[in-house]
Amino acid sequence: MMDDETLVNRIKEGDMSAFEEIMNKYSRQIYLLALKMTGSHEDAEDISQEVFARVFKAVPTWKPKASFYTWLRTVTMNLCIDYHRSKVRHQTQSLDDKDSPIANITTDPSQSPLYNAQADELRRRVLKATEELSPQQRKVFMLCHYGGLSREEAAQIMNCAVGTIKAHLSRATAKMRDLLKDFIE
Structure with missing residues (x-):
């Protein structure tokens, strides 16, 4: 397997197989980081796809300040931060509406409703903080x-x-x- 710098140079030259190698090499780590930050498999998958879409667009102008993987993690973190910001705004609106279907959804069916309510409230407060x-x-x-x-x-x-x-x-x-x-x- 080639090193990241060589792969990035090949991507800059239009070699799509190099981009596929980068995706194969890092997609699992990026997904797991997004999952850790969002707590949702679906959102982590969406964020992972967006990370690689943004990376593909940005690679031609990328100038390394740190390792390529560090840059990938930074892009992922920034997208997760944006995700949390939009989710806080959405939750604030949704939780105010007592008739909203989300008001009756628990985050973990194996836990009690009280536990889930407390976990949701803590998550909301941390994000707001x-x-x-x-x-x-x-x-x-x-x-x-x-x-x-x-x-x-x-x-x-x-x-x-x-x-x-x-x-x-x-x-x-x-x-x-x-x-x-x-x-x-």
Whole structure:
């Protein structure tokens, strides 16, 4: 199997088989990352497809700042963040409507309705709380906590020092703790 740089250069030359190799190499990891961040197989599949569509469009102008895989993860994370933002807006509208069919849907049939309601409420509050973070804090928080990236990997993606990442993550975590303290206690 060829290295990523060679594959990217072949894609830039119009070689579709190189793009297929990239997809075969990374589709499972991208799907699992999206699944971890969304909690939904269907949404993870949609996001994975969108990631590769965007990558295909962007490869001709891609200039490596980090590894190709790190870039793929960044694209995935950004799409998942967008997904969460749109879902928070949609849930707020849907949950306000008592007659909405979503009001009676539980997230895990094997769990009690109370458990599912609490899990939904926690998920909604966490997503809403992330909107209160600064854009930099939100991105670092999502990269490290939802994306599973190390501080070093996040620093590479954001093109800043590891110390800056640590500071943003510390502030974001403290703010999230403060915003969620009433619910967690």
